[in-house]
Amino acid sequence: MTIDGVKTIGLIGAGHIGSQVARAAIASGYHVVISNSRGPETLTDLVSELGPQARAGTTDEAAAAGDLVVVAIPLKAIRDIPVAPLIGKVVIDTNNYYPRRDGNIAALDNETSTSSELLQAKLRGAHVVKAFNHIYARQITTDATPPGTSNRRALAIAGDDPVAKAQVAELIDGFGFDVIDVGPLSESWRIQPGTPGYVKQLNAEELTAALATAQQRS
Numbered sequence: 001m002t003i004d005g006v007k008t009i010g011l012i013g014a015g016h017i018g019s020q021v022a023r024a025a026i027a028s029g030y031h032v033v034i035s036n037s038r039g040p041e042t043l044t045d046l047v048s049e050l051g052p053q054a055r056a057g058t059t060d061e062a063a064a065a066g067d068l069v070v071v072a073i074p075l076k077a078i079r080d081i082p083v084a085p086l087i088g089k090v091v092i093d094t095n096n097y098y099p100r101r102d103g104n105i106a107a108l109d110n111e112t113s114t115s116s117e118l119l120q121a122k123l124r125g126a127h128v129v130k131a132f133n134h135i136y137a138r139q140i141t142t143d144a145t146p147p148g149t150s151n152r153r154a155l156a157i158a159g160d161d162p163v164a165k166a167q168v169a170e171l172i173d174g175f176g177f178d179v180i181d182v183g184p185l186s187e188s189w190r191i192q193p194g195t196p197g198y199v200k201q202l203n204a205e206e207l208t209a210a211l212a213t214a215q216q217r218s
């Protein structure tokens with residue numbers, strides 16, 4: 001069942017995470033508009049696998065079409081994300097910072113910011129919520145279970161807008177996971193690569209404990 005106000009999910013990025021979120025979204029009854037860097041014509045196979053609820057578009061089209069939009073591209077590419085069509089929208093940030101892939105970013109190396117705060121600073125007027133950054137892509141479908149399942153896997157979210165976070169929490173519950181709120185985007189480092197909860201299959205109680213024991217690198 002879909003959540004109120006969200007019929008279409010826009011995806012910027014169609015790789016491991018983008019394609020898996022698209023599969024979960026379609027299974028939950030949403031439409032998706034999915035995009036990558038090379039253009040919609042390169043997504044024919046994926047769209048045909050996803051079926052009639054999916055179409056490919058440019059990043060601008062995915063951003064404009066989505067009632068909620070997911071950013072699933074390497075962090076170094078966030079400079080290319082269209083800003084205007086995302087104003088006022090909830091934007092899920094799946095990104096992680098890997099200096100070897102993304103190049104060194106001083107504010108992340110010295111931990112004066114988080115990767116999600118960098119995205120939020122770029123997307124002024126959007127409501128960024130960190131989610132899906134600490135689960136292996138394939139597990140977004142393989143680890144999903146209905147609400148109330150014993151030992152159900154939990155996923156963390158972080159964000160500065162409570163209404164946006166509530167919407168993303170409902171979306172993730174519908175996809176098949178409990179949800180733990182880490183706090184504002186400034187606290188999202190608690191679930192970044194190298195922390196105790198990162199890519200671990202944890203239930204709500206275990207994830208809460210892992211988030212509490214996380215430490216910054218410096």
Ligand SMILES: NC(=O)c1ccc[n+]([C@@H]2O[C@H](COP(=O)([O-])OP(=O)(O)OC[C@H]3O[C@@H](n4cnc5c(N)ncnc54)[C@H](OP(=O)(O)O)[C@@H]3O)[C@@H](O)[C@H]2O)c1
Nearest residue numbers: 013014015016017036037038072073077095096133136137
């Ligand atoms: N893989 C995982 O299990 C996993 C888990 C959690 C979080 N993450 C994080 O999620 C993000 C995406 O990871 P991924 O594994 O899905 O990456 P991926 O498989 O390499 O896919 C990246 C996608 O981003 C697109 N892209 C790259 N640059 C772009 C640009 N400038 N504009 C539009 N689209 C662009 C690519 O399109 P083209 O192919 O056309 O270039 C591709 O569709 C990363 O920050 C990663 O660290 C990954």
